[in-house]
Amino acid sequence: MSSMKFTKTATFIFPLLEVPKDLFTCNITDMFGRVKYTNRFLNAYLQDANITKYQSDEDNKYVFITVRDYRDKDFDTFYSTMIAFENYVDDYSIGECLIFVMKIPKYNIIDFKFIMLGAYSKITAKAKKLILSNHFFSGKPYTLPLILNRAEALKTSWEERLSLKTETYYSPGFLYDQEVWPILELDKETLSKETLISLPTKINLIPSEEF
Numbered sequence: 161m162s163s164m165k166f167t168k169t170a171t172f173i174f175p176l177l178e179v180p181k182d183l184f185t186c187n188i189t190d191m192f193g194r195v196k197y198t199n200r201f202l203n204a205y206l207q208d209a210n211i212t213k214y215q216s217d218e219d220n221k222y223v224f225i226t227v228r229d230y231r232d233k234d235f236d237t238f239y240s241t242m243i244a245f246e247n248y249v250d251d252y253s254i255g256e257c258l259i260f261v262m263k264i265p266k267y268n269i270i271d272f273k274f275i276m277l278g279a280y281s282k283i284t285a286k287a288k289k290l291i292l293s294n295h296f297f298s299g300k301p302y303t304l305p306l307i308l309n310r311a312e313a314l315k316t317s318w319e320e321r322l323s324l325k326t327e328t329y330y331s332p333g334f335l336y337d338q339e340v341w342p343i344l345e346l347d348k349e350t351l352s353k354e355t356l357i358s359l360p361t362k363i364n365l366i367p368s369e370e371f
Contacts, residue, residue, distance in 0.1 A: 168344045170204040170296040171304075172275045173223055176268040176287060181294050183241060188232045200227040200238065201296060202257065202359050205351040206344070214249065214261050221264040221272050222249065224351050226359060229258035257359055259351070278343030281310035307341040314340040 174181075184201035205224040206216070214222045242248060242260055249261040264272050271287035274280070283291075288308045297304060306314040 165298040166296045167203055167205060167349050168342075169206050169223065169349045170201075172280070172291055172295070172344075173206070173264070173272065174204045174225070174296060175290040175294040176264050176272055176275075177223055177225075177245075177247060177262050178265065178268075178290065178294075179225075179242075179245060179262065181296065183238065184227065186232065186234060186238070188228075188230055197228060197230065200230070202226045202228060204296070205355075206346060206349040207351070208259065209350050209352040210254075211252075219266075221269055223262050223264065225260040225262060226257050226351065227260065229253050229256055254356060257356060276344060278339050278341070280307050280339055280341055283308070307339075310340050 181201065184199050186197060186200050187195065188197040190196050203226050205226065207222070208214070208224050211224075214224075216222050243251070245262065247263045247265055249263055251258060251260045253259070268287065268290075271283040274283045274287075291308065292304055295304065303314070305311070
């Protein structure tokens with residue numbers, strides 16, 4: 161069984177789509193009635209390395225939602241609901257995955273841009289609420305409010321980790337007025353052939369090592 165972490169796109173960008181995460185909840189069982197999957201959602205990405213048709217520009221910001229392409233009895237209802245969203249763009253299948261292409265609503269693009277700059281604490285109160293209530297995050301839930309509010313406790317923790325200390329040398333790590341969480345790295349937020357290999361039907365998401 162493979163394991164992986166949610167991308168920062170799934171944590172901070174997916175909520176801006178305003179697609180309820182509960183929509184992905186399912187109860188897929190095997191022939192003996194044993195539960196196989198309780199969630200269709202696998203991960204979210206900023207781009208697909210194999211698709212050139214949907215490239216984000218100043219006016220259009222795309223998100224690629226990867227889900228289990230498992231056609232259970234509730235799948236048609238799930239699918240029809242997804243394609244009914246105004247910001248739905250397209251969908252396509254690759255192997256065992258179904259990818260939905262969605263656009264960030266224009267009224268949330270300013271928050272998208274702040275997040276892409278790593279300015280988590282500068283996003284609007286509405287965006288913070290969306291993230292806190294509708295995210296996919298591999299870390300501990302209490303970490304997200306600390307990130308979005310640039311909490312002093314998280315800043316201190318990072319500074320301690322960044323400091324270099326030996327018996328004869330000490331170099332403190334100062335964040336000053338910087339944010340308290342790493343910026344998104346596009347290569348880690350890109351769906352690729354290699355990424356798909358790590359997204360089989362059976363998947364177990366593990367906690368992030370980042371707090």
